[in-house]
Amino acid sequence: MATAKVTSKGQITIPREVRTALGLETGSRVEFVASSHGSYELVPASRSIKDLKGVVQTRGRTVSLEEIDEAVAAAAVERSRQ
Numbered sequence: 287m288a289t290a291k292v293t294s295k296g297q298i299t300i301p302r303e304v305r306t307a308l309g310l311e312t313g314s315r316v317e318f319v320a321s322s323h324g325s326y327e328l329v330p331a332s333r334s335i336k337d338l339k340g341v342v343q344t345r346g347r348t349v350s351l352e353e354i355d356e357a358v359a360a361a362a363v364e365r366s367r368q
Contacts, residue, residue: 300328 288301308330315331
């Protein structure tokens, strides 16, 4: 059984065998999930695509798919004339 010691700052070093089994690398995030019987599980934190919302700043208005299709078609016509 792998064990770890908690430092005065509340930190632990996850043993190598546990990191390997969980696929954790430098910079990986983990979650502590409460179980129904009072213990906790350490699980790799998987990110949802929804977590990316707001990462990229938007400029101006939202463009519809139809507007994108029209712009691509217009650019194709313009390019074929050159």
